[in-house]
Amino acid sequence: MDKAGVFMIVSLTILTSQINCQEAILHISNGSKEQEFCIVNNQSWTPVSKSLDTAVQYPLVNMISTLLCDPSGVSPEVVKGKALVVMRGDCAFSQKAVVAQALGAATLLITSNKTLVTPSANDSDYSKVQIPLALMRYMDFMEAQQVFGDEMEVKLYAPPSSKIDASIGVMLLIAICTVALGGYWSGACERERLNLDLGGASGDNKADSEDLPVYSPIKVLLLVAFMCGVLILMYYFYNILIYVVITIFCIASASALFNCIHAVLELMGCASGRFTIHNTTFSVRSLILACVCISISVVWGVYRNENRWIWILQDLLGVAFCINFIKTISLSNFKICVILLTLLLVYDVFFVFITPFLTKNGVSIMVQVALGPDASGETTPGNVAVPALPQTPAETLPVVMRVPRFSSWTQNLCGMQFSILGYGDIIVPGLLVGYCSRFDVWINSTKKIYFLSSCIAYLMGIITTFAVMLLSGMGQPALLYLVPFTLITSATVAGCKGQIKQFWTGTSYEVLESSQEPLLPEARPDHPIEAEPC
Known part of the structure; x- marks a missing residue:
């Protein structure tokens, strides 16, 4: 070598x-079936329940045909007290949340074809939003629609991770x-x-040693360089x-x-x-x-x-x-x-x-x-990025020890989490x-x-x-x-x-x-x- x-x-x-991960779980059911999907939210902004039992269940209103940058075309009676799902794009997450909140929605889900990142906003916008806000994969919502149809009940929760x-x-x-x-x-x-x-021992035997001695400061400098x-x-x-x-x-x-x-x-x-x-x-x-x-x-x-x-x-x-x-x-x-x-x-x-x-x-x-x-x-510590579509894994350097986080195995919808230590x-x-x-x-x-x-x-x-x-x-x-x-x-x-x-x-x-x-x-x-x- x-x-x-x-x-x-x-x-x-x-x-x-x-x-520091910000993943949460979207639980969808229709009375006879249930399934869970990965979502990303900002716990410091719009916290959700920590367990499925304590989470509030809302009927889901499908409005992915709209971006919800303004309330035009949306009837408050349709979305009041319900979970609203819209499409990502054209305006900030906080703007969509403020509009949904004004219409009376209880929760806002934003579907995305792009990488899911932790929702964030300007400091002045954080206090304006009082309803839970989360991003989910567009492909996951399409899968849920095929399984459950239009009659979907949803719960949002984020199990605490020690x-x-x-x-x-x-x-x-x-x-x-x-x-x-x-x-x-x-x-x-x-x-x-x-x-x-x-x-x-003969000189030949000594020469068989595989050791590489470093005895000179010049060698050290050359190594670091x-x-x-x-x-x-x-x-x-x-x-x-x-x-x-x-x-x-x-x-x-x-x-x-x-x-x-x-x-x-x-x-x-x-x-x-x-x-x-x-x-x-x-x-x-x-x-x-x-x-x-x-x-x-x-x-x-x-x-x-x-x-x-x-x-x-x-x-x-x-x-x-x-x-x-x-x-x-x-x-x-x-x-x-x-x-x-x-x-x-x-x-x-x-x-x-x-x-x-x-x-x-x-x-x-x-x-x-x-x-x-x-x-x-x-x-930025505290932010996550979850791919919205299946991707070929990016090549990374094999210079770390990796051990999966055991506490996240049962809730591993967004990808495995590892504790790592560099060589x-x-x-x-x-x-x-x-x-x-x-x-x-x-x-x-x-x-x-x-x-x-x-x-x-x-x-x-x-x-x-x-x-x-x-x-x-x-x-x-x-x-x-x-x-x-x-x-x-x-x-x-x-x-x-x-x-x-x-x-x-x-x-x-x-x-x-x-x-x-x-x-x-x-x-x-x-x-x-x-x-x-x-």
Whole structure:
């Protein structure tokens, strides 16, 4: 797998905002049949009942032949005390609602052939409207008319959706387990490498290491500059590069999944049958495992837009990708960790909060790339956009963990809702956790104090992120909390143990004519270290 391709994936690990949904439900019946449809309303403007039992039932008057921008041609006796359905267009939602209210209508439904967005108005218009107002799909109303005819009774209600959903707990578990496993694996590989050095392993064996050390601030600057370039290219050439990113992700995630499962099988001591063809030896276990991993990646690539179940495969591949990346990229000292995490924090803040002032549509480059070209419709927290017609799902970057909101499954008429977490919120602090794990190996720490403290700091940081998100009702840039939590905690532990200098300088394998020697003396213990599988 080309290193540039992997770095391209990592450079697109985006902190995607969650949307505070405004969907509601339209219950239609005629005495013998009943059916429910998705509608969109503004709860802060015209709230509706929270349950079907408490909702008021109204007869429905079909007037989709009119736009209701004025009361002409509509008799008050026909619509008084009833739910009125009209067509979208020509005038503002609030104007239609004021006219319907003046005619005596109890509820206004506006059918639309365009994307359903949260109804809004000027501040002065909000107080004028006292009746519930909602948008529904034109195709849904035509379907209801075929099923029920003209005799329809309707109820509008919006079941309360708890902010604290079980999916957040699942997401927290995925995040902390991924970071901990990646960090532990990084430390285990370092322990095995040191044992190979003590055992006099040949240079050829050392060259087989898949680790990519980052020991120079120049490398860090080049990496961040590369990420900025990739993000900007994605912004301008999204429709082309999205398929390049998807292809790279399929290859990289399949390789990562193979490495992760192969390491587990090695740890379990599973047998590996071998056979030889033309003087080339093959492992039966590796071949079968490679076929399985490639198949999973291909299935995800083919069905990547099937929201109902494909999120399981995406999360599986994502976890493997993040674990393998944390294990593979090794930061050589705490100074590099501070530089990298700080620059990425600035990178994230700039592309999320500053670039909206520089783009034509007022959407940040980060959000535009994360959500695709149609991101402009979802820039305001609390707004939603429900397609009015069946559409081919828009391609999005596969750089987030996704878990469906369990509380919305039973009322999922408007589309699945997900709790999401960007890969960057796992990988970036995970690289620091990996360094702490390797440092524990260098100083022969049996309690793994640096590794455990950094994992706890990450857990506290991610909990804080979700807590602020729930309290504010807005998506949060997780690195804003994760970077300070992990950096400060790691530095504090090193200071309390009197090892801040060693922790800061770490070890750097410099390319010299002589053999490579780690700068940290604790990396050469006086007694052999028991190897852990890598």
